[in-house]
Amino acid sequence: MTRKLEGGKLLVATHNKGKLNEIAEILTPYGVTVIGAGEMDLPEPEETEDTFVGNARIKAHAAARATGLPALSDDSGITIDALNGAPGVYTADWAQTPNGRDFEMAMTRANDELTAAGASAPRTAQFRCTLVVAWPDGHDEVFEGVMPGQLVWPVRGGHGFGYDPMFQPDGYEITCAEMDPAEKNTISHRGKALAQFVQGCFSG
Template sequence: MTRKFEGDKLLVATHNAGKLAEITEILAPFGVSVIGAGDMDLPEPEETEDSFVGNARIKAHAAAKATGLPALSDDSGITIDALGGAPGVNTADWAETPNGRDFMLAMTRANDELNTAKATAPRTAQFRCTLVIAWPDGHDEVFEGVMPGQLIWPIRGENGFGYDPMFQPDGLDITCAQMDPAEKHKISHRGKAVTKFIQGCFSG
């Protein structure tokens, strides 16, 4: 039996403004006050696991322990089949520069590596999201969502963030960055994981 969320304040253990905005928007109908880890000056814990669920657990438990609030963390990324599942948990690392994250650099690297691997079309990939909600007493619940698609080049679209401009979801002829954000929520990996979280912790 999934533990229900009983409070009115949820800490989202992320310093990523894009993720925080998406989760805040999705949870708005439930009357939950959402606060980000950055707002509480929480340090970002070292992500030492080699799986999305492992890193999500580290972040959620660290935030819950530090604040005494239930904490929701998201570890997400892109897995590219022709690259053996890379970048996976290193999705954001591919964008790191001395001056902050540059996802144009990351997308270019992904395309270059696919070309080097002589990957043929469709260049299949998946956006993956693992949500973990942890309570201060150490209990947690895990929810996962996957959005399958393919990578295209050149990139298209101005919306979204991360690798969205090169990711075309299955069944569509536009990229995530060309979609209306509300439409993207309905099919996205994060949208699917959050839906499972809502069904598990808020519904019934």
């Protein structure tokens, strides 16, 4: 039986504003007020695991312990089949520069590596999201969502964030960055994982 969340306030253990806004938008219909880790001045713990669930657990438990509130953490990324699942948990690392994250650089690297590997179209990939909600007593619940698709080049669209401009979901002719954000949220890996989270922790 999934543990339920009481009250309408949820701490989200992320400093990524794009991710925080997306989570807040998806949870709006459920009357949930989202607070980001940045607003609470929480430090970003080091992500030392080699799985999405491992890193999500680190972030959620650290935030729950620090604040005494239940905390939701999202570890997500893109897995590219022709690159043996890379970048995976290193999705954000591919974008890291001394001056912050540069996803244009990261998308270029992905395309360059696919070209070097001789990968032909469709260059299949998946956006993956693992959510962990942790309580201060150490209990946690895990929810996962996957959005399959393929990578396109050159990139297209001005919405979204991260690798959205090069990712075309299965069944669509447009990229995530060309979609209305509300439409993307209904099919996205994060939207699917959050729907399971709401059903598990708020419904019933």
